[in-house]
Amino acid sequence: MAETILITGVSSGLGYGLADHYLNAGADVYGCSRGEPTDLVARGLKFAPVDLSDESTGRAAFATLIEEASHFDLVILNAGKLGKIRDMKDTPLDDLRETMEVNVWSNKWILDELFTRDRRIDQVVAISSGASQSGSRGWNGYSLSKAALNMLVKLYAGERPETHFTALAPGLIDTAMQDYLTNLPEDPRYAPLEILKAAKGTPKMPDGQTCARRxxxxxxxxxxxxxxxxxxxxKL
Ligand SMILES: NC(=O)c1ccc[n+]([C@@H]2O[C@H](COP(=O)([O-])OP(=O)(O)OC[C@H]3O[C@@H](n4cnc5c(N)ncnc54)[C@H](OP(=O)(O)O)[C@@H]3O)[C@@H](O)[C@H]2O)c1
Known part of the structure; x- marks a missing residue:
């Protein structure tokens, strides 16, 4: 039987690559993001536009999208927001709040909606980041939110022994996020920028499709x- 898979953040980058691969493999694929990947929808992606920063509208739209799915073999919580690289002291609280909404709290209400109606969920992989561990200067809300995401995943794993959970750092991926980072001027305060600029265009930073395959x-x-x-x- 074809696998049933849910992926958040399917409009670009890694999420697009994952959806593309699973559709090619004949899976039943559900996805959401604000922008619509029209080519994937034409190939059978079941899609709803969902703004993950806004539970008041996003949650109902997400619930409608998954209404008819009785189970998911795999859920990939991929959508994420980087925000601007700058010091904590210069980062407005509203910006940190929005990053937490998209990278952490939306995943809480997505999981709560998924686990309604006795829906069976075999595996959940939340796309985390090495930034959840490194806490490099400038990575402010992104590092905070990915560290919180790791803990969210651990907490749900304790409550849901029938589902296997992982928070997975995917390594560097040549996507819109890296376009922003590698186009920033070099700045000695934000040391990882130099490493990212050097990795861009090399096998150390594969594109979304290649990373999705791995x-x-x-x-x-x-x-x-x-x-x-x-x-x-x-490190696997
Ligand atoms: N690129 C890297 O080097 C790297 C490294 C480590 C971890 N990651 C993680 O990998 C995941 C994918 O990132 P990417 O590099 O593929 O970035 P990307 O190309 O910017 O894609 C991000 C995806 O998240 C969606 N998204 C962002 N804000 C959203 C919102 N408010 N509501 C709904 N969807 C939203 C975007 O869709 P819309 O804008 O259409 O809504 C898009 O589909 C993220 O969790 C990221 O933190 C990336």
Whole structure:
């Protein structure tokens, strides 16, 4: 039977690559983001426009999208917001709040909606980041939110023993996020920028499609790890 898969953030980058691969493999694929990937929808993606920064509208739209799905073999919580690289002291609280809404709290209400109606969910992979561990200067709300995401995943793993959870750092990916980072002027305060600029255009920073292929190969082996753990694809 075809696998049933949900991916958040399907309009670009890694999420687009994942949806593209699973559609090619004949899976039943559900996805959401604000922008619509019209080519994927034409190929059968079940899509709803959802703004994950706004629970008041997004949650109902998401619930409608998944209404008819009785189970998911795999849920990939991929959507994410980077925000601006700048010091904490210069980052407005509203910006941090929005980053937390998209990168953490939306995943809480998405999981709560998924687990309604006795829906069976076999595996959840939340796309985390090495920034959840490094806390490099300038990565303010992004690092905070990805560290909180790791803990959210661990907490749900404790409540849902029938579902396998992982928070997975995917490594560097050449997407819109990296376009922003690698186009910033060099700044000695924000040391990782130099590493990212050097990696761009090399195999150290694969594109969304290539990274998606690697992750898809790794998903089954994640199930051998303890549920709720943080893992880094580069260290598997
Ligand atoms: N690129 C990297 O090097 C890298 C490294 C480590 C981890 N990651 C993680 O990988 C994941 C994918 O990122 P990416 O690099 O593929 O970035 P991307 O190309 O910017 O894609 C981000 C996706 O998230 C969606 N999204 C953002 N804000 C949203 C909102 N308010 N509501 C709904 N959807 C929203 C975007 O869709 P819309 O804008 O259409 O809404 C888009 O589909 C993220 O979780 C990111 O933190 C990336």
């Amino acid at each position: 992750l898809i190969e790794a998903f089954p082996q994640l199930k051998h790890r303890e549920s709720g753990e943080y893992a880094d694809i580069r």
